[in-house]
Amino acid sequence: MPVEVVALDLSAPAAAADLHRxxxxxxxxVTSLINNAAVGSFTLFADADPGQLATEIALDVAAPVQLTAAFLPGLRHAGNGFVINLASASGYLPSPRMAVYSATKAFMLSFTESLWTELRGTGLTVFAVAPGATATGFTAHMGPDAAVLTAGKVRRPEDVVATALHHLERRNPAPAVIDGRANRLTVTLTRFLPRRRTAALMSRIFDPTR
Incomplete structure (x- = not known):
């Protein structure tokens, strides 16, 4: 399969328009769109670099919204294809030391669910994939404290892809799918806890001194 490459900084304001052009x-x-690019940081919010936080919001929120807006008219006209947004299991949960990142992924889940509703019956398939810790090198730039994020069982990228493809093949896929049994179990169980208990639990899990 031939591959075309367009090198762009997707956190730049004009990136989506430049890519579409x-x-x-x-x-x-273009028959399908996968919004996969993201960046995160691992630090207390009060200690975070404001510039880094702005980049997270630009890449993790603004870019997928703008890319979807740019390419969706063509996809709707074709009446088939798909839009897959990469969210995260942390989008369902408070994530101390990753407050902005988890908030961007909560946005992606809500954004995708709304699109899923709006585009039903158009022939387009829209859903979000929410993985947990995955062996992608995502935490490599976050410093030694971020090792806690991959201290447990880590999924492989191909596992996440398999989850997405399996969901895509469903007759009527739900607006989101969580990758990995452990991640699904964690998200499901915390739905039965008071939010303050969930926040306290996640604080312990994300504590680099534990």
Whole structure:
């Protein structure tokens, strides 16, 4: 399969428009969109670099919204294809030391669910995939304290892909799917806890001194 590469900083304000223009100029027909790019940081919010937080919001929220807005008209016109948004299990949970990242993923879940509702019956399939810790090198730039994020069982990228493909093949896929049995269990069980208990539990899990 031929591969076309367009090198862009997706956190830049004009990135989505630039990518759409580049694709159009090359005469490419886009049938599907996967919003996968993201960045995170692992630190107390009070100690975080404001510039880094702005980049997280730009890449994790603004970019997928703008990319979807740019490519959705063509996808709707074709009447088939899919939009897959990469969320995270942390989008369902408070994540101390990753407050902004988990909030961006909660946004992605809500955004995707709304799109799923709006686009039903159009022929487009829309859903979010919510993985937990995955062996992608995502935490490599976060410093030694972030090792706590991968201290337990870590999923492989191909596991996440398999989950997405299996969900895509469903007759009527739900607006979101959580990757990994342990992640599904954690999210499900915390729904039965008071939010303050869930926050306290996640604080212990994310404590780098534990």
């Amino acid at each position: 580049a694709v159009t100029d090359r005469g490419l027909h």
